[in-house]
Amino acid sequence: MIQTVTARAPGKINAYFRVGPPREDGYHSVASLYLAVSLYEDVSATGRDDEEIHVSLHQNSTAVADRDSFPLGPENLVVKAATMLREHTGHYAGVDLCITKRVPIAGGMGGGSADAAATLVACNALWGTGLNREELARLGARLGADVPFALYGGAAVGLGVGDDLAPLLLRTRTDWVLVPASYGLSTPRVYGMLDRLRANESVTTPTEVDPAMIGALLEGDLDKLAPLLANDMTRAALALAPELGVVRDLGEAAGALHALVSGSGPTLALLARNQEHGAQIITQLSDEAGVATLQVHGPVPGTVILPAFTDSL
Template sequence: MRSDQRRSITVRAPGKINVYFRVGALQDDGYHEVASLYQAVSLFEEVTATESDTFSLRFGGPIETAGLPTDDTNLAIRAAKLLAAHTGYQGGVDLTVLKRVPIAGGMGGGSADAAATLLACDELWSTGVGRSGLASLAAELGADVPFALEGGTAVGTGRGDELSQALAKGTFHWVLALSDGGLSTPEVYSMLDRHRDDHANELGEQPEYVKVETAVLQAVRVGDAESLADSMHNDLQAAALRLAPELTKLLELGESRGALAGIVSGSGPTVAFLVENAQEASELKSVLMRAGVSALTVTGPVHGARVIEG
């Protein structure tokens, strides 16, 4: 079969911001319970799945992807192979990922790729697993994958993969400040654990189980940006700032030039600034760009993974 006759499906899946993130005490198995409020934002990965006898992956788009693996260690390839194993599908797939979400930026770009791959392959292969079945597979791949499939605004508990949709009204406007380098999520968690150990007397014993505060849920429920700005929090932020001290100045710059609040998204180093409206978003983006910071404007919440072609 010639390549131009092969069937393709293209799926778009969103990056996310953690507008609230609490981390419980380190447990015996080396993991932490977390409580997060995720918001999917209008920065999308696109995955095109094309019929093939083997599994392959290539990247395109505005993000530098030279350092990304294209073998079985990549989450998108793992997603495709997991679905094939689950359904007994005997073929493969050629995946082309158009990357827009920063790599290792705390916005779940790799998870969006995996979610998009699951949906694209289920459609391409006619395996009929459907969204609820795909959600179970997504949870096997990583904590952020089920949310990229679902989108919207959601509370994540457990390891972050136990999702419940949060009522959200209106549109929130964000300015994302992007860093040249990434931060390793395991390193950020290790720094948090060390920080807690070093300051155990002041910080006290950490709770094993954590939850999203009511004030945050109420802010998104009524669509109130100022209330959300007052209640945003990220336990990983202090650790990210210790590993990347330049982010402190970046937060100060944004908050002094019109942002209602700034927060390190997830394990960083992307910083998300919440602003009142589209005009203020545009103005803050200009301020950051003039300061030599790569920045873009997004809105949330947006839908999860969706077929856009095929």
């Protein structure tokens, strides 16, 4: 009987994101506070009789506007993740990988990294390769700094290039309204713009996330937290897509406690007081400006295997 394993991984927002100057290796050191939120990617892995890796999109992939242009070849992170796991373990089995995409593509929320994390967990279970979460995270880090966090979920401080993770034992829920754009922004392009904007500025390497911000988040004090939310990438994203500033202002005018770009953008994250307040913000943005939104909360767990009877919702 052909077996299928489905894994679900969360998208993330960066509630805090400081970026250092470019390093000799071309990367940037960062200080980030990652928050896994309730917007998920699913990857179903089904065994094959050969050694081929085949990728498809599930019909419920709400984040994909143009299915024909979505890359399903070797450049897709799910293919890279499955290939890497095979090479690492020597288990050269084939697999059909079906992705259900809900996280905005190239939106600064780590959707591709969530796909990679889900693929590692699903294939590890399907093939019985027996790697633990820490081993999968080390593999995933080779695909991108956000992959280990998608595996662990919750909340974490990320240093280095973002993959040096320190879990944050956060029990307080925060509610957010996401405003996805109809386009994506290339992460390298946004970093490049940030470097150009700061060419004549003195930029230091960040070594920590603001302790006051962490304290406010742990306490659940949203009035303290809101002004401490920060993202150095915002100015670069706004330089590349000035209309984001208009939407940000609309969000704050609708009652959001703070609006910031997540990661490299262009997704905007609006902090709400609670779920009901978030619904009010959504109503106002929809009625007065016709802005499309998503309501999420965090923190949520990292990548999990779904029960066999659970379909991709």
